Amino acid sequence: MIATYSFFNHFFQFARVSFLATCICTSLTLPVIAETETSETDLVAEMTKQLVCYPLELLDINKNRPILATRELCLAVIYHERGAHPLWVSPEGPGEKAYVILDHLKKSYEHGLDTSNYEIERITELWHSTQLTDLTELDALLTYNLVKYFHDLSYGQLKPHEANPELFPEAGEENFDPIKAVELSLASEDLDALLNLLPPQHQHYDNLKSALTRYRQFSDLGDWPPIPPGMTLRPGENDTRVKLLRKRLEMSKDLPLPLLTPGEEVYDTELEKAVIQFQKRHGLEPDGIIGKQTLAALNVTAAERVDIIRLNMARWRWQAHDLGDKYVLVNIASFNLKAYKDGGANRILDIPVIVGKLQHQTPVFSDSIKYVDINPFWNITPSIARDEELPELRKNPYHLTERNIRLFSSWQHNAVELDSTKIDWHSVTKSQMSGYKLRQDPGPGNALGKIKFVFPNNYSVYIHDTPTPNLFNHTQRDFSHGCIRVSDPFALALFVLDDHKNNWTVEKVREVYNQTSRKVIRLSDPLPVHITYQTTWVDKDGTIHFNSDIYARDEELYKALLK
Numbered sequence: 015m016i017a018t019y020s021f022f023n024h025f026f027q028f029a030r031v032s033f034l035a036t037c038i039c040t041s042l043t044l045p046v047i048a049e050t051e052t053s054e055t056d057l058v059a060e061m062t063k064q065l066v067c068y069p070l071e072l073l074d075i076n077k078n079r080p081i082l083a084t085r086e087l088c089l090a091v092i093y094h095e096r097g098a099h100p101l102w103v104s105p106e107g108p109g110e111k112a113y114v115i116l117d118h119l120k121k122s123y124e125h126g127l128d129t130s131n132y133e134i135e136r137i138t139e140l141w142h143s144t145q146l147t148d149l150t151e152l153d154a155l156l157t158y159n160l161v162k163y164f165h166d167l168s169y170g171q172l173k174p175h176e177a178n179p180e181l182f183p184e185a186g187e188e189n190f191d192p193i194k195a196v197e198l199s200l201a202s203e204d205l206d207a208l209l210n211l212l213p214p215q216h217q218h219y220d221n222l223k224s225a226l227t228r229y230r231q232f233s234d235l236g237d238w239p240p241i242p243p244g245m246t247l248r249p250g251e252n253d254t255r256v257k258l259l260r261k262r263l264e265m266s267k268d269l270p271l272p273l274l275t276p277g278e279e280v281y282d283t284e285l286e287k288a289v290i291q292f293q294k295r296h297g298l299e300p301d302g303i304i305g306k307q308t309l310a311a312l313n314v315t316a317a318e319r320v321d322i323i324r325l326n327m328a329r330w331r332w333q334a335h336d337l338g339d340k341y342v343l344v345n346i347a348s349f350n351l352k353a354y355k356d357g358g359a360n361r362i363l364d365i366p367v368i369v370g371k372l373q374h375q376t377p378v379f380s381d382s383i384k385y386v387d388i389n390p391f392w393n394i395t396p397s398i399a400r401d402e403e404l405p406e407l408r409k410n411p412y413h414l415t416e417r418n419i420r421l422f423s424s425w426q427h428n429a430v431e432l433d434s435t436k437i438d439w440h441s442v443t444k445s446q447m448s449g450y451k452l453r454q455d456p457g458p459g460n461a462l463g464k465i466k467f468v469f470p471n472n473y474s475v476y477i478h479d480t481p482t483p484n485l486f487n488h489t490q491r492d493f494s495h496g497c498i499r500v501s502d503p504f505a506l507a508l509f510v511l512d513d514h515k516n517n518w519t520v521e522k523v524r525e526v527y528n529q530t531s532r533k534v535i536r537l538s539d540p541l542p543v544h545i546t547y548q549t550t551w552v553d554k555d556g557t558i559h560f561n562s563d564i565y566a567r568d569e570e571l572y573k574a575l576l577k
Contacts, residue, residue, distance in 0.1 A: 053105035054104070054105060056105075056146055057099075057100050057103075057104075057105060057146060057149060057150060058097075058098050058099055058100070060146040060147060060149075060150045061093065061098045061099070061100055061150045061153065061154075062098045064147075064150050064151065064154065065086075065089060065090050065093055065098065065154075080172060080186070080187075080188045080189070080190060081190070081191070081192055082161065082162065082165055082172065082190055082192055083172060083176075085158055088158060088161065088192050089154055089157065089158055091192065091193060092157055092161070092192055092193055092196050093154075093157075095193050095196075096196075100149065100150060100153040101153055101156070101157055101196065101200065102115065102152075102153050102156045102157070103149050103150075103152055103153045103156075105144070105149070106144075107141075107142070107144065107149070108141060108152065108156075111199070111200075111205050112152075112156055114205045114206050114209070115156050115159075115160050115163075115199075115205070116134070116137060116138075116141075116156070117206075118163060118206075118209045119132040119134050119137070119159055119160075119163060120134055122163060122166075124223060124226070124227070125167060125213055125223065125327060126223075126226055126323065126324030126325075126327040126328065127163075127166060127167075127171075128576070131162070131166075131171075132159040132162065132163060133155055133158075133159055136155060137152060137155050137156065137159070140152040140155070157196065160195070160196070160199060161192040161195045161196060163209075163212075164192075164195040164199070164209075164212060165186070165187065165190045165192075165195070166331070167209075167212035167213045167331065168187070168190075168212050168213075168331070168335075169185075169186050169187040169190065169331060169332065170184075170185050170186055170328050170329075170331035170332040171185065171186055171328065171575060172185065172186035172188070173185075173186075173574050173575050174186070174328075174571055174574040174575055175188075176574075177570075177573070177574035178570060178574060181567065181570055182332075182570075182571065182574070184332040184333065184378060184379070185328075185332050186332075213331060213335070214330050214331060214333075214335040215335055215336060216335070216336070216337050216357075216358055217358045217359075218330060218337075218343075218358070218548075218551065218552075219327060219330045219331075221551075221552035221556075222323055222326060222327050222330070222550065222551070222552060223327065224552070225323055225550075225552055225558045226320065226323045226324065226327065228558075229316050229319050229320045229323060229558075230316075230320055232265065232266075232316035232319075233315070233316040233317045233320055237315050237316045237317065238261065238262045238265040238266065238315075238316065239258045239261050239262055240258075240313050241255055241258050241259055241262060241304075241309060241312050241313055242255060242258075243309065246303060246304065246305050247259075247281060247303070247304035248281065248302075248303050248304075249281050249282075249283070249285075249286040249302050249303075250280075250281060250282075251280075251281050252279050252280050252281070253279060253281065254279055256278070256279045256280065256281055256285070257278075257279060259281075259285065259289075259304070259312070260285060262312055263285070263288045263289070263292060266292070268288045268289075268291045268292045268295070269284070269285065269288035286302040287302075289302050289303075289304065289308070290302050292308075292311070292312070293308060293311075295557060295558065295559045295560065296308075296311045296559070296560050296561065297348065297489065297490075297559070297560070297561035297562050298311060298489070299489050311560075314560075319550075319560065321572060321576055322549060322550050322560065322568060323550055324575075324576065325549070325568055325571050325572060325575065325576070326548050326549060326550045326551070328571070328575060329378075329546065329547060329548065329571075330546075330548075332378075333378070333379075333380055333544060333546065334380040334542070334544060337354075337357075337358060337542060337544055338357075338541075338542035339355070339356065339357050340354065340355050340356075340513075340541060340542075341353070341354055341358075341541065341542040341543065341544060342354075342383065342477075342506075342509075342510075342541065342542070342543040342544070343543075343544050343546065344367060344369075344477070344498055344543070344544070344545045344546065345546050345547070345548050345551065346369045346370075346375075346376050346378070346545065346546065346547045346564070346565075347547050347548055347549045347561045347562070347563065347564060347565075348548065348551065348559065348561045349366055349367055349368065349369060349490070349491040349492075350364065350365070350366060350367060351363065351364075351365050351366075351367045351477070351498070351500055351506070352364050352365075353506065353509045361554055362509055363502075363505055363506065363509055365500060365501050365502045365505065365506070366486050366491065366501045367477075367491065367498050367499060367500050367501065368480065368485055368486070368491040368492070368493050368494050368498070368499035369491065369492050369494060369498055369564075370492060370494050370495060370496040370497070371492050371493060371494065371495070372492065372564070372565060374494065374495040374496045375496065375565050376475065376494070376496050376497070376498060376545065377473045377475060377496070377545065378545055378546060378547050379471065379473070379545055380542065380543070380544045380545070381469040381470075381471050381542075381543055382469055382540035382541060382542050382543060383467050383468065383469045383477075383510060383537060383540060383541040383542075383543050384468055384469060384470060384536065384537060384540050385468050385534055385535060385536040385537060386465065386466075386467055386468075386507055386510055386511065386534070386535045386537070387465065387466045387467075387468055387532070387533075387534050387535075388464065388465050388507075388526050388527060388529075388532065388533040388534075388535070389456035389460075389464060389465075389529065389530060389531060389532045389533065390456060390460070390462050390465070390466045390478070390532060391453050391454065391455060391456065391460075391532065392453065392454040392460055392461045392462045393451065393452070393453050394419070394452040394453070394454065395474060395495075396447075396448035396449075397448075398495060399447050399448065399450060399452050400444045400445075400447045400448045401444075403447070403452060404439065404442065404444065404447045407434070407437075407439040407442075408439045408440050411434065411435045411437070411439065412435055413434075414434040414452065415434060415435060417454065417459055418454055418455045418457055418459060418460075419434075419452055419453065419454045419455075420452070420453050420454075420455065421433075421434040421437075421450060421451075421452060422450065422451040422452075422453065423450070423451075424449055424450070424451060425449075425451045429451060432450075456530060456531075456532055457530070458481065459481055460481065461480075461481065462478040462479060462480075463478060463479025463480050463481055463499075463503065464479045464503060464527060465478065465479045465503045465504075465507055465527065466478035466479070467500075467503075467506065467507075467510060467543075469540075469543050473496065474496075475496055475497050475498070475545075476497055476498070477497070477498045477499075477500050477506070477543075478497060478498070478499060478500070478503070479499070479500065479503040480499040480500075483501065485499075486501045490562065490564065492564050498545070504523070504524070504527060507523055507527070508520060508523055510537070510541055511523060511535065511537075513539075514535070514537060514538060514539075518535070547565070547567060548561075549561050549562075549563050549567075549568055
């Protein structure tokens with residue numbers, strides 16, 4: 015599982031609980047309590063009776079599932095550690111921290127979470143009861159839902175990973191330790207402040223949280239009017255749908271208050287500007303024409319947009335919660351790279367990128383740029399060599415030499431160079447092809463262009479230049495094998511190196527950049543890079559954007575998380 019970094023990690027390392035006893039919870043010996051504390055004793059006794067006994071062999075059956083996924087097991091583990099003492103209630107009722115827990119559970123919707131997941135209705139029913147069974151049930155409910163809330167805000171919910179671990183490997187944390195969450199909560203002098211630090215602490219998450227409130231208001235007001243289908247609508251034309259179009263764009267703040275009379279049905283210049291603004295916000299061709307794609311985007315309801323925002327807030331909880339003081343952020347879904355300083359307060363770069371095709375999807379993860387490789391070699395991956403280069407070589411034995419690609423006998427350091435034009439490629443199997451090393455020398459035709467930015471990872475993904483800049487003219491830019499091609503590599507190099515210890519000035523970087531020999535610059539301080547998949551985000555001026563779901567992940571995540 016891709017590592018996630020949250021406030022939670024600063025306090026402890028997660029590990030699965032070791033069980034040494036053959037049965038926990040119901041086999042506990044009650045503590046000796048003074049006669050004046052009989053009611054407390056009764057609470058402990060009642061709590062012990064309610065907890066489920068878990069023999070060691072049953073724990074073994076559950077060991078491959080997260081403790082959090084089995085309610086009875088989770089509670090048994092927690093209360094075993096605490097001697098079956100209630101944690102949040104006393105004979106007099108809920109304590110101060112119980113009120114804090116309930117308040118946060120009720121406000122979980124602000125984070126796009128479903129409040130029904132946290133049993134608030136039942137907790138509220140039990141809140142004022144003084145019956146022992148109700149008090150112990152209330153304590154258990156507060157405990158279990160607290161640790162669920164703790165986990166869900168820190169790592170995202172487990173549901174997506176359980177539904178599709180291949181598509182959502184980073185969702186949730188299987189080794190989450192509920193005991194540590196409880197201990198941290200009990201030890202905290204300010205539980206409210208502690209819980210407020212659980213979600214991501216950066217502007218990208220906070221801005222979506224604000225947008226969620228705004229779009230819920232749109233939905234509550236009855237949504238915007240749907241635009242009926244019809245002929246393509248172009249600027250200058252008259253159409254009865256123009257009035258609805260104006261109303262729709264006014265509600266989403268793309269169009270200022272109308273200057274014309276309500277009866278106007280002409281598609282004028284003012285409305286065209288608003289449509290172009292809408293198209294830019296939705297990753298569409300900004301041509302001002304209401305065609306099928308623009309009409310479909312206009313008719314997505316506010317309630318549907320609310321769900322999309324909730325899905326993307328969940329995605330942020332899967333990734334690093336502290337992005338760093340200086341960092342690079344790539345959004346696959348928006349084909350965009352942004353670079354920030356001062357903890358995200360200052361956006362330095364905002365440039366287009368090319369990402370992986372549907373069959374070669376760019377992965378989501380966080381890492382750190384370790385070095386910059388100027389005039390790099392391109393070591394062709396075995397999969398590309400096997401699936402793409404071999405078929406071309408069977409057609410043309412000069413396929414490699416024509417592109418300055420050299421062939422080596424293996425990937426070992428002592429491999430010998432071979433003449434690719436002398437090999438009978440029809441007799442070479444795909445397996446044998448994977449054993450060859452193919453390396454393209456630096457030069458004008460190099461597939462990586464002039465520069466690449468390397469953050470070693472299990473996906474063999476990096477950011478690099480490209481010799482085909484014309485592809486950046488497309489609105490949807492999914493053309494690569496998974497790596498990220500950047501439109502302005504020189505600007506990114508300046509950002510990455512601007513505070514490097516060897517004083518890489520613009521002139522110094524340009525001098526090396528214009529040379530033909532290879533130069534590797536290792537960073538004294540690795541630079542955080544976060545590759546995300548956000549189909550909605552908020553720009554620095556507060557404008558919310560929605561983009562196409564190029565890998566069709568929203569629907570799958572919706573099924574797993576919200577449906």
